[in-house]
Amino acid sequence: MTNKLWFQVGVGIILTLVIIRLFIEVQGIFEPLFIIAGTIFVPLLLGGVLFYLTRPVLHFLMKRKFPKWAAVLTVLLSIVLVFYLFYIMIGPIVTGQINALVDNAPEIIQSVEESSQYVFDQRERLPDSIEEQLTGMTSQIGDRLGDIGGWIVSFIGSFVSGVITLVLVPFFLVYLLVDHKKFVPFISGFFSGERKRWVRKTLQDIDDTLQAYIQGQLFVSFLVGLMLLIGYLIIGLDYALLLALIGMATNVIPFLGPYIAVIPAILIALVQDPIMAVYVAIIMLIAQQIESNFITPNVMGKSLDVHPLTVITLILAAGNIAGLWGIILAIPVYAVIKTIAKNVYARRNEIRNTATRDIE
Numbered sequence: 001m002t003n004k005l006w007f008q009v010g011v012g013i014i015l016t017l018v019i020i021r022l023f024i025e026v027q028g029i030f031e032p033l034f035i036i037a038g039t040i041f042v043p044l045l046l047g048g049v050l051f052y053l054t055r056p057v058l059h060f061l062m063k064r065k066f067p068k069w070a071a072v073l074t075v076l077l078s079i080v081l082v083f084y085l086f087y088i089m090i091g092p093i094v095t096g097q098i099n100a101l102v103d104n105a106p107e108i109i110q111s112v113e114e115s116s117q118y119v120f121d122q123r124e125r126l127p128d129s130i131e132e133q134l135t136g137m138t139s140q141i142g143d144r145l146g147d148i149g150g151w152i153v154s155f156i157g158s159f160v161s162g163v164i165t166l167v168l169v170p171f172f173l174v175y176l177l178v179d180h181k182k183f184v185p186f187i188s189g190f191f192s193g194e195r196k197r198w199v200r201k202t203l204q205d206i207d208d209t210l211q212a213y214i215q216g217q218l219f220v221s222f223l224v225g226l227m228l229l230i231g232y233l234i235i236g237l238d239y240a241l242l243l244a245l246i247g248m249a250t251n252v253i254p255f256l257g258p259y260i261a262v263i264p265a266i267l268i269a270l271v272q273d274p275i276m277a278v279y280v281a282i283i284m285l286i287a288q289q290i291e292s293n294f295i296t297p298n299v300m301g302k303s304l305d306v307h308p309l310t311v312i313t314l315i316l317a318a319g320n321i322a323g324l325w326g327i328i329l330a331i332p333v334y335a336v337i338k339t340i341a342k343n344v345y346a347r348r349n350e351i352r353n354t355a356t357r358d359i360e
Contacts (some may be wrong), residue, residue, distance in 0.1 A: 040168070047172030051180065052214040054079065058177055072177045076170070090241070097242040107271070202343040209339045213332045216296075221251040224291050228261075231283035237265070238272050247284075251291075254331050255311050258288050310334075 054075045061071035184207075188199045225248025232240035247261035262284045269276035314334050318326030 040172075043166070043168035044172050046166070046169045047176060048210075049214055049218075050079065050169070050173050051176040052211050053218065054173075054177070055180070055211075068178065072174060075177060076174070093241050094245065097239045101239055101242065198343065198347050202340060205339050205343060206336050209335050210332060213335055217252055220291060220295055221248050223295055224248060224251045224287055227287040227290065228265075228283065231287065232265070232280075235276060235279045235283070237276060237280065238268055243268065247287075253327055255315055256327065258284060 057078065058071050058075050061074055062068065066074065184200055184203045187203060188196050191199050225244050228247040229240060229244035232244060237243065243261075243265045246264060247258075250257040250261040253260065262281065265280045265284070266277045269280045311331065314330040315327050318330035318333075320326075322329075
């Protein structure tokens with residue numbers, strides 16, 4: 001019985017749950033480690049994203065006989081150049097649109113309140129249960145709008161903290177660019193024979209999966225932002241570039257990203273011209289259909305083929321467990337686990353087939 005797969009999986013699950021329970025009981029001992037992990041998590045994550053984006057450039061330069069230090073320095077200077085060009089070409093436009101949006105914020109809020117109030121004024125025609133829900137939503141919206149000053153202060157504090165965090169990103173990026181090839185030999189060095197070969201293959205597959213996801217997802221987000229910008233400019237939507245950048249940024253969130261991006265665009269459109277909101281919704285729908293049916297399948301292929309129902313389930317579960325970061329990281333973490341599971345299954349079949357041949 002101990003050789004049965006269901007038994008081994010069951011024992012593994014039970015041991016995992018026991019370890020998690022024991023870890024929860026003594027988590028106070030590990031509090032300093034949690035603080036350190038929380039401090040380096042974001043810069044390490046951003047450094048890893050930049051690493052996967054720039055590694056092809058590093059390999060290209062090293063194939064052209066660049067010394068490693070020169071290739072790494074060239075990559076860093078290229079990143080600085082890209083950000084500088086982005087700043088001088090797009091920065092002034094985005095800054096101007098943000099300033100205009102801040103100046104017009106009271107008018108936009110008032111217009112949204114008036115539109116909401118008109119809808120809520122019709123609640124007498126609705127069932128009592130829906131009327132009570134709308135009344136509660138009205139009070140919540142008023143409280144949220146009244147606390148907009150607190151939002152601004154919180155945003156400024158988060159922005160300053162983000163800037164400080166970004167200072168650490170180059171250090172992690174340089175470390176990954178210089179020593180990334182040492183990781184697989186270091187881990188596989190604890191094993192020997194066929195296990196060592198399997199570990200090396202599994203780590204390589206994980207690396208390929210992360211590279212495909214990060215490069216593919218960011219490229220898809222860029223194309224979605226570009227499509228939104230073109231559509232917003234065609235219909236003459238105010239703050240088109242700013243709203244397109246928001247759409248590009250939120251598209252890294254699987255499934256929920258498009259719905260998050262369309263909310264500010266529709267609000268701006270309602271203030272500008274109510275019919276414009278319909279155009280915005282149509283543009284977002286067209287962009288998402290093109291992205292899901294043509295761009296993503298061709299960019300990412302089948303390496304990250306995940307069923308939509310699985311995506312929704314993962315996002316909802318990860319959001320409840322870890323908030324926004326859980327939503328963002330749910331799919332790549334699932335892809336890594338799926339890759340490991342595939343390699344474990346393949347390894348098990350290989351051992352079984354070898355044992356069968358030996359018996360024969």
